[in-house]
Amino acid sequence: MSVKLGLPSKGRLQDKAIDWFAARGIHVNRSGSGREYAGRVEGIDNVELVLLSAGEIPRELAAGRIHLGLTGQDLVREKIPGWSDRVVEMVETGFGFADLVLAVPSAWVDVDGLDDFDAVAASFRERHGFRLRIATKYHVLTREFLRRHGVADYQLVDSQGATEGTVKNLTAEAICDITSSGETLSANHLKILRDGLILRSQATLFAARGADWTGAAEDARQALAERLGTEIPVGPYA
Secondary structure: OOEEEEEEOOHHHHHHHHHHHHOOOOEEEEOOOOOOOOEEEEOOOOEEEEEEOOOHHHHHHHHOOOOEEEEEHHHHHHHOOOHHHHEEEEEEOOOOOEEEEEEEEOOOOOOOOHHHHHHHHHHHHHHHOOOEEEEEOOHHHHHHHHHHOOOOOEEEEEOOOOHHHOOOOOOOOEEEEEEOOOHHHHHOOEEEEEEEEEEEEOEEEEEEOOOOOOOHHHHHHHHHHHHHOOOOOOOOOO
8 A cells, every 4th residue: 555645735834835835755647637636656666646635635645545635733733623633743844834713893993802703792682682603714723822812702603715805894802813924814804802812823744543544654654754853753652
């Protein structure tokens, strides 16, 4: 069995991933046109390239259908229940940085931190008869964060599009979303709460605990570990 390496199927994250592996003597070559999800890995035998969306990689890692996958820490923590029991965080790559944050309208001048937010949420429910809405793609991470800080009077609104625009469009009162510079938030008249950082994320190489590392995969594992300068744990543990 070959080691299956899952990489993002397109965009800057794929380009940076290819450069990152190349710097370690592992060459990823896409075949055909840019629209084809195909390619190969050169420099190490018995490694098969699997191109997936960044959001699909956690699912395939958790199922053990790929051995290694490069994706954001935010996606792994959001999409894999009990993620540390099913995957191993191997190497942070130093690119793909983003922060998951809680942001509110800039016009809320008296709301600076989570204590203020909690008070506003309680007041909002009393005044309107329903809970304050937070738009997000990150339901698990947002709920865990607010639970830790004792915030209860809210409801999550699913957002798979431009989350920053939901407040302007009156479909939410606040958002939890990924930001790299904060410029898009500012452009939409939103501000990050002083203590509203939920997670600092970056692109990271993960190993699947439940993947089959026997046979040819074992030789590939040892060769990859040498190139990457780290141990690759073997399974299955899941």
